[in-house]
Amino acid sequence: METTAHNTIARRDPALVMRLSRLGSVHQCRLSFMRTLTRRLAEENWSFARPHFDINEQGVGHAVYTATGPQRTYSLVAFAHDLPPEMRSDRVIATAWDATFTLFDGVPTAEDIERLSKNVPYQEAGRVDEQSLSVSRANRSVRLWEHMVDALSHGRQPEAETVDSVGYLMRSTAVYGSGKLGAADFEKIACRPEMAAPFQAEMLSVYLTRAFVRDLVNHMARMRGGEQAVELDKETARSLGIGNSTGLGMAPFIINHPVLFNNWIEAREEAIARVRSLPAATEEEVECFRGLFARSQASVAAWHSQHPVQIGKLEDLNSDLEKITAHLNHTDLTRSTPWDQLYTWAEGALSEEGQELIASLILEPYGDLVDGLSVSMADGRPDALLINGAMTVAAVRDLIEASFGWTLSTDWQAKENCARAWYVSEEKLEPRLGERFEEPIADYEQPLAPARDAAAAHAALAEWDGSLPVAEFLLKHPEHRHTVRRVQISADAPYSEIQDNTISAEVLPIDMLRFKLAVFGATHFDPRSDRWVRICMYGNAPYPEELTKENADRWVYPNAEDQA
Amino acid sequence: MSFALNEIEATAKRAASGAGLSWGMAEEAAKAARWLCAQGIDGAAVLAAVLEQNGGKAAADLRPASLSGDWRTDGGTLCPLFAGASLSDCAARLATGRITLQAVSHPAMLLPFAAAAASQLGKAVTLEWEGCAAVTDGRSVSVSGDALLQACVSGASASLGGSLDAPLSQAARATPGTAAWESLNRFAHRTFAPATEASRLAGAGAGLSDND
Numbered sequence: 011m012e013t014t015a016h017n018t019i020a021r022r023d024p025a026l027v028m029r030l031s032r033l034g035s036v037h038q039c040r041l042s043f044m045r046t047l048t049r050r051l052a053e054e055n056w057s058f059a060r061p062h063f064d065i066n067e068q069g070v071g072h073a074v075y076t077a078t079g080p081q082r083t084y085s086l087v088a089f090a091h092d093l094p095p096e097m098r099s100d101r102v103i104a105t106a107w108d109a110t111f112t113l114f115d116g117v118p119t120a121e122d123i124e125r126l127s128k129n130v131p132y133q134e135a136g137r138v139d140e141q142s143l144s145v146s147r148a149n150r151s152v153r154l155w156e157h158m159v160d161a162l163s164h165g166r167q168p169e170a171e172t173v174d175s176v177g178y179l180m181r182s183t184a185v186y187g188s189g190k191l192g193a194a195d196f197e198k199i200a201c202r203p204e205m206a207a208p209f210q211a212e213m214l215s216v217y218l219t220r221a222f223v224r225d226l227v228n229h230m231a232r233m234r235g236g237e238q239a240v241e242l243d244k245e246t247a248r249s250l251g252i253g254n255s256t257g258l259g260m261a262p263f264i265i266n267h268p269v270l271f272n273n274w275i276e277a278r279e280e281a282i283a284r285v286r287s288l289p290a291a292t293e294e295e296v297e298c299f300r301g302l303f304a305r306s307q308a309s310v311a312a313w314h315s316q317h318p319v320q321i322g323k324l325e326d327l328n329s330d331l332e333k334i335t336a337h338l339n340h341t342d343l344t345r346s347t348p349w350d351q352l353y354t355w356a357e358g359a360l361s362e363e364g365q366e367l368i369a370s371l372i373l374e375p376y377g378d379l380v381d382g383l384s385v386s387m388a389d390g391r392p393d394a395l396l397i398n399g400a401m402t403v404a405a406v407r408d409l410i411e412a413s414f415g416w417t418l419s420t421d422w423q424a425k426e427n428c429a430r431a432w433y434v435s436e437e438k439l440e441p442r443l444g445e446r447f448e449e450p451i452a453d454y455e456q457p458l459a460p461a462r463d464a465a466a467a468h469a470a471l472a473e474w475d476g477s478l479p480v481a482e483f484l485l486k487h488p489e490h491r492h493t494v495r496r497v498q499i500s501a502d503a504p505y506s507e508i509q510d511n512t513i514s515a516e517v518l519p520i521d522m523l524r525f526k527l528a529v530f531g532a533t534h535f536d537p538r539s540d541r542w543v544r545i546c547m548y549g550n551a552p553y554p555e556e557l558t559k560e561n562a563d564r565w566v567y568p569n570a571e572d573q574a
Numbered sequence: 575m576s577f578a579l580n581e582i583e584a585t586a587k588r589a590a591s592g593a594g595l596s597w598g599m600a601e602e603a604a605k606a607a608r609w610l611c612a613q614g615i616d617g618a619a620v621l622a623a624v625l626e627q628n629g630g631k632a633a634a635d636l637r638p639a640s641l642s643g644d645w646r647t648d649g650g651t652l653c654p655l656f657a658g659a660s661l662s663d664c665a666a667r668l669a670t671g672r673i674t675l676q677a678v679s680h681p682a683m684l685l686p687f688a689a690a691a692a693s694q695l696g697k698a699v700t701l702e703w704e705g706c707a708a709v710t711d712g713r714s715v716s717v718s719g720d721a722l723l724q725a726c727v728s729g730a731s732a733s734l735g736g737s738l739d740a741p742l743s744q745a746a747r748a749t750p751g752t753a754a755w756e757s758l759n760r761f762a763h764r765t766f767a768p769a770t771e772a773s774r775l776a777g778a779g780a781g782l783s784d785n786d
Contacts, residue, residue: 152786189580347613396690397664436766442777454767455596481663491598
C-alpha cells in the first residue's frame with residue numbers, strides 16, 4: 011500500500027468498518043473487479059471474436075469466444091445443454107446445468123474442445139488441466155428465458171416489465187478458479203499485468219458468458235421462428251446482466267484469506283481517505299458526482315428483493331436517497347473539504363447502506379487518485395502466513411487485544427453465542443452452516459469462528475510467562491496455532507478480521523456474501539434466505555464489440571452511454 | 575493424473591485435520607506438502623506416510639518434549655510436522671547455533687519447515703541426516719545424497735548457511751502416487767459431515783425456489 015502521509019483524514023477505524031452489518035452494506039465502487047477489467051480491456055483496445063458457434067435447434071452444442079490483448083488470447087469455451095426442468099438447481103449439489111464453461115488460456119484446438127466437452131459439462135465430476143483458468147456453469151432464468159425466446163421467435167420484443175423484473179437471462183451458480191477441478195493455479199497467471207488485480211480471469215469469463223447468453227437466446231428464437239424471428243434489440247440486451255446465485259462458499263473464503271480480505275478493504279479505505287482529504291473539488295468533479303448520484307438512484311429503483319432483511323435495508327436506502335437529495339440541494343460541494351464534510355454528514359444522518367453508498371460514490375470523480383490502488387488488492391505476501399515464533403507471549407496477547415478486544419468479554423459458553431457451526435457436507439463438499447445444539451455437526455466444525463478461538467487463545471496465553479517466545483507456547487498448544495498465525499497477520503493487516511461473531515444465533519452469512527460480491531462489482535443483491543443471495547453482474551455494461559474507452563467504466567450506473 | 579498445487583494443499587489440509595491434527599498444524603502440513611510438490615518431490619506421499627505413522631499416537635508422544643538442548647520425544651520418534659513447525663518457529667535460534675533432533679520419522683517433511691526458516695532469516699538453511707544434506711533458500715532446495723526419502727532416521731540437524739549447488743527444478747503441477755492420494759482422501763473424508771435430509775435442506779439455506 012502506498013504511503014498515506016499526504017492524507018489529512020485517516021482511514022476509517024477497523025472497529026467501524028469490520029462489523030458484519032456494515033460489510034453487508036458495502037456497494038461496488040471504482041475498484042470493483044468487474045470495472046477494473048472492463049477499463050483495462052478498453053484502454054488496451056482488446057479485440058473479441060466468436061470463432062465457433064455450433065448449436066442445434068435443441069440448444070445443444072458449443073461455442074468459443076476469444077478475447078485478445080496486447081500479449082495473449084483467452085477463450086471462453088461454452089457448452090450448451092438441453093436440461094430437463096426437474097434437474098435445474100442453483101445448489102452446489104446440482105449435477106447438470108443449462109450451460110457450462112471454461113476459460114481457456116490461449117486458443118483451444120479441436121482436440122482441446124473435444125477433451126473439454128467430455129469434462130466441463132460434468133463440472134466437479136470432470137477434470138480440466140492447467141490450460142483452463144476457470145470452470146463455471148449457469149442456468150436459465152425460467153421466468154425470462156421462455157418469454158424471451160417466445161417473443162423474439164414471433165417477431166416481437168419481450169415485455170420491458172418482464173425483462174426488468176429479472177434482469178438477466180442466465181445466472182451462474184459457481185465460477186471456480188485457481189486450481190479447482192484441475193485448472194491452473196493462480197500462480198501461473200499472477201505475473202501477467204492483465205491478471206494482477208484479483209479475480210480478473212473469473213471476471214473475464216463471466217463477461218464473455220454474458221455475450222454468449224445473448225447470442226444463444228437470439229439463436230434459439232431464430233431456430234424456433236425462422237424468418238419470422240427478430241433479434242433482441244440492443245438497448246434491452248444492454249440492460250441485461252448475468253445473474254449469479256451464491257451460497258455459503260464465499261463466507262469461508264474471506265475468513266480463510268485474511269491478507270486478501272484485508273487488501274480489498276484497505277484499498278477502498280485508502281481511496282476513501284484520499285478523497286476525503288481533498289481540500290476542494292472542481293465544478294467538473296462536483297458535476298460528475300451529482301450526475302452519478304442521480305444515476306445510482308435509478309439503479310436502486312430497479313433493485314427488488316423478497317427477503318425481509320433486504321426489504322428493510324432497501325427501505326432504509328430509499329429513505330437515505332431522499333435525505334441525500336435534500337442535503338445536496340442546499341450544499342455547495344465546491345467549498346472546503348467537501349467530500350469529508352459530506353461523508354461526516356452521512357455518518358450522522360444515514361443508515362449503513364446510505365453511508366457506504368456515499369463512501370463508494372465520492373470516489374467516482376477521482377480515477378487518477380483511486381484506480382492505481384487496484385493492484386494492491388492482490389495478495390503479494392505469501393510469507394505473511396509464517397509464524398514468528400520469537401515474538402513474546404505478551405506481544406501476542408497484545409495483538410489479540412488489539413484485533414479481538416471486543417470478543418474477550420463475550421460469554422462463549424452461552425448457547426446463543428455459539429449456536430451455529432460451519433461444516434462441509436459429504437455431499438459434493440457443500441459448505442453449510444448448522445445448529446450446533448440440534449444437529450450432529452460439532453465434530454466436523456471448520457475453523458470459521460476466529461473471535462471465539464482468539465478468546466480461547468487469550469485465556470490460555472494468560473497462564474504463560476509473558477517474556478517467553480510464543481514458540482514455547484505453540485509447542486504445548488498446537489490447538490491455538492491458527493489463531494497465533496491470524497493475529498500476527500493482523501499486525502500488518504488491520505482489516506483482516508471480521509469484528510463480529512460468525513457463529514452466533516443471529517449471524518447473517520449473507521452479509522459476508524454481499525461484501526465479497528460488492529467487491530467483485532455486483533449489484534441488486536437479492537437474498538433468497540439468510541445463506542444465499544442472487545445478484546446481477548455486468549447489467550448495463552457494453553458488450554465486448556461495443557466496448558470503448560468512453561463506456562468502459564461507469565456502465566454500472568444506468569444510462570452510462572449518454573453521460574459517461 | 576496431474577493436480578494443481580492448490581488441490582494438493584486443500585486435500586492435504588483436510589487430511590491432516592481428519593488425522594487429528596489441529597487446524598493450525600493442518601495448515602502447516604498442507605503448505606509443507608505443497609512446497610515439496612513444487613520441488614518435484616511427492617509431498618502427498620510423504621504426508622500420507624507421516625499421517626499413517628502417527629495414527630493413534632498422542633501429540634505429546636510426537637512433538638519435542640522441550641525446545642532446550644537436543645529435541646527428542648518421550649514417544650520414541652519425533653513427528654516431522656511437529657518438529658518442523660517448531661523448527662520454523664525457532665528460526666531465529668539458527669543464527670546462534672545448530673538445532674539438533676534425535677530420532678525423527680520421514681525427515682523429508684522437515685525440508686519445507688527449514689525453507690520457512692530460511693525465508694524468515696533471508697539466508698540459506700542446511701538440513702542434514704545420515705546419507706542426505708539439503709540446502710534451501712526458502713523457495714528452492716538442493717539435495718545431495720540418496721537418503722532423502724527415509725522412513726526414519728536416528729538424528730537430524732539444521733544449521734544456517736550452505737549453497738544451492740544444484741537446485742531441483744520447480745514444478746507447477748503435482749502427480750501424487752495413487753495409493754498415497756487415496757490415503758489422503760480417506761483421512762480427508764473424516765472431516766465431511768454425513769449427508770442428512772435436514773442438513774441438505776437447511777444447511778445451505780434452501781427455501782425459496784431456485785428453479786425460476
